[in-house]
């Protein structure tokens with residue numbers, strides 16, 4: 001039963017007086033009693049001049065409002081913080097939990113019967129869903145949508161897989177100043193999120209699979225009229241949820257929904273960041289997420305979607321090929337289609353309406369996959385007792401089984417200072433090791449895991465090397481890169497014990513990453529480290545809260561006090 005303005009009355013004497021006061025104030029903006037007596041749908045506003053990915057948010061907000069009003073409810077827009085990948089120092093990951101807290105508390109604090117959250121740049125959908133899951137008010141997610149592709153000299157460009165590729169070409173001397181400047185204006189040709197299968201697209205696909213958004217919401221390009229109509233339809237759906245009281249996030253975020261999300265993440269060649277975010281979302285429910293289940297799913301689920309960085313196409317092509325509903329149709333019995341969605345039905349309804357596009361080769365059938373196995377594997381071993389992640393779909397086949405000599409960098413700063421040094425003792429067969437880049441170490445677990453190929457090797461034509469770290473990597477990057485090594489080095493993980501010259505073995509088939517050094521020697525090194533100063537605890541503010549309470553990657557890097565522990569009652 002919708003309570004509208006009566007919800008969460010502040011205690012100013014009796015409830016009647018509190019409501020009287022609330023109405024008196026809100027009427028200052030010109031609302032009528034007719035408007036104020038209706039169910040209320042809150043709408044988050046994450047527009048910011050610092051967030052070009054959300055550049056279409058104002059238009060989407062207007063459309064959601066229209067949908068809410070067409071359905072007879074009352075829309076109320078409120079701001080929350082906004083995070084863009086390139087404008088969030090020290091890292092956007094550092095701020096994700098702040099946005100989750102902001103979103104959660106503003107939904108809790110203000111009277112609304114349902115909420116529409118509009119977001120899309122990498123950390124925003126995870127933050128919004130984490131917050132919404134904790135409040136458990138009926139929620140509809142509206143992703144802002146992917147950018148359309150860019151073009152340069154007859155070539156199709158996508159942010160930001162091609163940002164990296166072309167910058168590497170520039171570094172290697174293959175592209176001059178003038179051309180790289182021209183490319184700079186063509187990589188992100190519209191508002192919306194990166195249009196490869198990076199973190200933003202991964203999270204949008206996961207959101208749709210979890211049933212939190214309407215069918216096709218992950219893939220409609222940001223500038224398309226269809227996305228505006230989707231926003232209007234989302235407003236209508238939210239108004240219905242406001243009246244009916246559900247489904248709520250707790251009705252949708254079930255073990256079967258999380259399993260479906262992991263299947264889709266493997267089948268789309270999703271971003272490794274998606275694992276951290278999905279773990280964080282699951283950590284806000286009584287269910288949790290198990291890395292070994294993700295690996296086990298990956299052994300059965302093929303990569304079916306042919307998108308950059310592991311494949312050839314971009315999000316708009318995925319959209320025109322039928323989007324997530326078509327993918328779910330191709331996955332068949334690998335997904336549980338009885339999972340409910342905010343549209344009132346189940347995933348089966350989305351699949352029933354999936355468009356059949358003759359001749360499309362972006363979403364493959366299971367009989368003709370891009371890769372027979374899923375995109376991500378979970379590694380363990382003496383270097384990663386708590387797990388590590390490798391996106392095998394974006395790796396170099398011959399490096400997946402590799403033993404090499406470690407070349408260790410102590411930090412991002414150390415790496416930046418030495419990686420291009422012509423005197424650096426490094427060969428293409430070495431394993432580049434970066435540490436102190438985990439959740440607490442850096443802090444905020446930067447996307448530093450994509451260590452650049454040393455310039456002198458790049459000039460020789462070396463395109464990939466085995467690289468390992470406790471950092472994350474942009475979902476738009478590619479290479480044979482082991483990430484999220486847990487526990488991180490800054491809290492004493494074995495990564496802290498590696499020395500340049502040690503041998504490291506990556507055994508992807510056996511799901512292991514090992515330091516080939518005797519256990520006694522490692523014990524000696526560990527004893528030598530004891531007493532060494534740990535990371536400095538920031539003196540105040542959010543940075544202090546972050547350092548004191550952030551969890552490791554295998555727990556989604558949420559704050560310990562925000563997580564609901566598996567098995568806890570809802």
Ligand code: FES
Nearest residue numbers: 053121193194200
């Ligand atoms: Fe926003 Fe890539 S920078 S999605």
Ligand code: MG
Nearest residue numbers: 122199474475
């Ligand atoms: Mg990214």
